[in-house]
Amino acid sequence: MTTRPDGRRWTFEITDPHAPDMASITGSTATFTGVANAARALAAEQLAVKPTTLAATVTVDVPDGVRELMAASDAAHAEAAAATARGVELRRRAAQILTDAGYTKTAAAEALGVSAQRIGQLTN
Known part of the structure; x- marks a missing residue:
């Protein structure tokens, strides 16, 4: 119905x-x-x-175009989630490169603009 x-x-x-x-x-x-x-x-x-x-x-029953807008919104959210995951992976790689090169967590944090705690999360 x-x-x-x-x-x-x-x-x-x-x-x-x-x-x-x-x-x-x-x-x-x-x-x-x-x-x-x-x-x-x-x-x-x-x-x-x-x-x-x-x-x-x-x-x-919704007006024409509403379901298409929601489908486009869902696709945009999925793209954003994928971009966020990619961004985290790139940040993780950057942190790992610095710590592998001998940078302390504090120095790596300063270089990447994050906290030392975040460097620890990214590299563990």
Whole structure:
């Protein structure tokens, strides 16, 4: 079922994925959190069964472009995480090169602009 805001109410449309040629059932409720229960009650009435025997999966219908924006956002976050991991690895290599060359943690920290404690974390 899909739902979308309609003024101060939430309109929903129930379709049967196993019978796509069947007419859909539409209804509305005052709150988003009430959509699943209202849809079950309406479908149960149409099918002459108890509402508790029906499952409801709510899909929020969003304006064009919103899902694409979220996918692009997810991709950007993944790229940022990869760049951060790469940055940490490069910093680790720089710290290791300095300490292997005999720099103290304090001197390496000064050279890299981090704390001596961070040099210890990077090189252990």
